[in-house]
Amino acid sequence: MSRKTTTVATRSIAKKNSRRRVAAEPVAKDRSQPQFAPIRTKRVFEEICEQVRREMAAGSLRPGDKLPPERELATKLGVSRAAVREALRSLEIAGVVGLQKGARGGAFILKGDPDLVTQSIRDMFHLGRISLDNLTEARTLVMQLAMQLACERIRPTTVAALERNVDRLTTLPTTGKASERVAISAEFYRLISQATDNTVLQMIIEALTEIVLQQVVQSNIEFFPNLIVHRRRLVEYIASGKVDDAKREMTDHLQRLRRHLMRAERTATENKTVRILTEETSH
Amino acid sequence: MSRKTTTVATRSIAKKNSRRRVAAEPVAKDRSQPQFAPIRTKRVFEEICEQVRREMAAGSLRPGDKLPPERELATKLGVSRAAVREALRSLEIAGVVGLQKGARGGAFILKGDPDLVTQSIRDMFHLGRISLDNLTEARTLVMQLAMQLACERIRPTTVAALERNVDRLTTLPTTGKASERVAISAEFYRLISQATDNTVLQMIIEALTEIVLQQVVQSNIEFFPNLIVHRRRLVEYIASGKVDDAKREMTDHLQRLRRHLMRAERTATENKTVRILTEETSH
DNA sequence: TTTGCACAATGGACAGACCATTGATGCATT
DNA sequence: AATGCATCAATGGTCTGTCCATTGTGCAAA
Known part of the structure; x- marks a missing residue:
């Protein structure tokens, strides 16, 4: 494959961003019983969706508003573009955002689709x-x-x-x-x-x-x-x-x-x- | 960058799979009027979703059934795994399938989520x-x-x-x-x-x-x-x-x-x- | 028999690339 | 001036390849 050199280089960077998944830590609410609450791991795209939905519910993100481009969003949130895309996919399916190609394109908040x-x-x-x-x-x-x-x-x-x-x-x-x-x-x-x-x-x-x-x-x-x-x-x-x-x-x-x-x-x-x-x- | 050589190699493969987007051709239903129906380009993940939904409606895919693993599905359909993942994401959001990690994991058809x-x-x-x-x-x-x-x-x-x-x-x-x-x-x-x-x-x-x-x-x-x-x-x-x-x-x-x-x-x-x-x- | 570990399968995530579409800009032609 | 064309940049869509995390299975050690 003759690609190992570059691969190694990128790996060192990727390592930093690994360990991405968030685990809800088991709360130690009572000393007597160990409790052992089930560990819930959340996927990154769900986290992203929630952030957007929070903004919506808070009213700071309204229909017609435009989200930053995928690449920028990925950088800001410290995740890969694929993860952002999956989040956008999710929101799109939910009818919350619409994606537009090309220059001046992007993810726009929609009015909601009764369908x-x-x-x-x-x-x-x-x-x-x-x-x-x-x-x-x-x-x-x-x-x-x-x-x-x-x-x-x-x-x-x-x-x-x-x-x-x-x-x-x-x-x-x-x-x-x-x-x-x-x-x-x-x-x-x-x-x-x-x-x-x-x-x-x-x-x-x-x-x-x-x-x-x-x-x-x-x-x-x-x-x-x-x-x-x-x-x-x-x-x-x-x-x-x-x-x-x-x-x-x-x-x-x-x-x-x-x-x-x-x-x-x-x-x-x-x-x-x-x-x-x-x-x-x-x- | 020093990566051009491998890039070219992979490109020749990618070229085959390019030209992926399907355009619904404007039907010539009437000769007198040009019609000019808007050209709707469909994304691959949508195509995949439709296939799954078709199977569901036809009854050949029922709750509890397991879809092939992502990698295999990607190969069968001739698309990338990322595209398959976006499709699965879409179906998951729609509550149609549930994803399970690990061996014996995969995408399972759910019963539907009233939520x-x-x-x-x-x-x-x-x-x-x-x-x-x-x-x-x-x-x-x-x-x-x-x-x-x-x-x-x-x-x-x-x-x-x-x-x-x-x-x-x-x-x-x-x-x-x-x-x-x-x-x-x-x-x-x-x-x-x-x-x-x-x-x-x-x-x-x-x-x-x-x-x-x-x-x-x-x-x-x-x-x-x-x-x-x-x-x-x-x-x-x-x-x-x-x-x-x-x-x-x-x-x-x-x-x-x-x-x-x-x-x-x-x-x-x-x-x-x-x-x-x-x-x-x-x- | 039980415990623990290696292994394989599989989803989750990432990096880095290329393509297609779209709008804007400027130049050339009419 | 108006029109058309080429070019460019921004941006979503897709692909490839890689690695990590989780989970079930089976084998080996205790």
């Missing part, structure tokens, strides 16, 4: 932590809240948008792809959620709706013939502030969908056995 | 995407749903646990640290959420409660004198299935808390101007 809530709930659904039954039930219930607020806070423009949305559903051929119909439905629920004027509910509804609709597409449920009638009625109830009617209409629909999905889940027993990454580690 | 929902919502709150007003309102509403379900599905053991929880609050000196009282409250709400028998609602309640309680600690709200009386009454309502009473009791409390928090927020105008990371990039 991440969806992502995390979706992961949990796919990993079996959430059942389809629980998911659809929760959606039904939360939409009741949404109807409550929407009826109180709806604006004329939103009513118009809802009506246009239903119109679009009408013009769609019932033989069309499920994904198209579902896209319209997704917007329908988004409009309603926005009418609640509560961003938290919006995010929750967005997440639940998206996951459920995804299931609708995959389960090849047939088009509900009366869907358009139901939707029109619902919009009318909302527009005229008939809370109880709107709630009932919404609940009826969602419960019907729920039953269909549960039935589809039971009959879905085909196991695709694709396997790309895990073909035996061979050890 | 991530909390984390993402919390981030959004700190980044100003969610207002305290919206947050507390949503919490009030969702807890109404929880009371509904809890009254229907509560089990005697849970009632006992709730009573014990209130007892613990009683034994606590009112002069104690806020964080201790808050920890007990957190468990109180956790017990109620578990009584709903709906994991989705549990996660939502967990998230909203934790963030709100965090605010309670920081805002130094005084201890509600009647809190214990309210709690006892609430538990009794739940135990005896008095849905409406329970809902009212819960809503009353949460709305009171809401008003207090909003007032505290208005009077909180002291700006700590700590700044560690961002002291001018000096360019």
Whole structure:
């Protein structure tokens, strides 16, 4: 390899920065018992993330602010660039920062991405932590809240948008792809959620709706013939502030969908056995 | 530098693996309009993440499964270990995999961490995407749903646990640290959420409660004198299935808390101007 | 049988390089 | 003057190679 000379040179420097991991030392709180608390070692990138998050919570790092470039940050913190990058990766995944290439690029604090809530709930659904039954039930219930607020806070423009949305559903051929119909439905629920004027509910509804609709597409449920009638009625109830009617209409629909999905889940027993990454580690 | 020779040697290898970035080519869906879709370049670690997530969604990668070791994965995918590490970092942050050191270690598919929902919502709150007003309102509403379900599905053991929880609050000196009282409250709400028998609602309640309680600690709200009386009454309502009473009791409390928090927020105008990371990039 | 140590596997971290993208600057052409 | 092109520097993205720390396994010594 003929590289040993330089290697030795860099080693002497690296040695200084080794011993990087921080161990939470076991507190000697009581003399009688040795205690022996488990030693928790923290990875450097986690430390970096925490520093950034602390600045965020303290308000000294706000959306739009720019973090120093990776190289500079690495120097300041006394860690390698790889570690900084892993930290930035972590924050990026969390939707906290966005990375931009090129000159004047860097890591910028974002406003937060509501889609991440969806992502995390979706992961949990796919990993079996959430059942389809629980998911659809929760959606039904939360939409009741949404109807409550929407009826109180709806604006004329939103009513118009809802009506246009239903119109679009009408013009769609019932033989069309499920994904198209579902896209319209997704917007329908988004409009309603926005009418609640509560961003938290919006995010929750967005997440639940998206996951459920995804299931609708995959389960090849047939088009509900009366869907358009139901939707029109619902919009009318909302527009005229008939809370109880709107709630009932919404609940009826969602419960019907729920039953269909549960039935589809039971009959879905085909196991695709694709396997790309895990073909035996061979050890 | 005296390293050029080896550098050249390694370069010839690296050259093969260069040109790594994949550009999603603009689809020519319609001949009349040029379209000019923005060119999205995808980073390699994202590609890796997607592959893993695909396997998950397809069911061929399930909780408990182990991914190949970093080095092997890097070889198989034809990328560097650093890229693999960033991908694993990303999946780890998303709660999809857990990393274990040592022999027989590796990346294991997890069951999903409900705490991530909390984390993402919390981030959004700190980044100003969610207002305290919206947050507390949503919490009030969702807890109404929880009371509904809890009254229907509560089990005697849970009632006992709730009573014990209130007892613990009683034994606590009112002069104690806020964080201790808050920890007990957190468990109180956790017990109620578990009584709903709906994991989705549990996660939502967990998230909203934790963030709100965090605010309670920081805002130094005084201890509600009647809190214990309210709690006892609430538990009794739940135990005896008095849905409406329970809902009212819960809503009353949460709305009171809401008003207090909003007032505290208005009077909180002291700006700590700590700044560690961002002291001018000096360019 | 038990203890302890060497060893290998594997994640964690680092240094040092090169490439690709992007914005700014200045020069040349029109 | 306006446009276009070349160049440069800053910065994220990636790669290679190396070493350290942790952990399980198996063998050897007690």
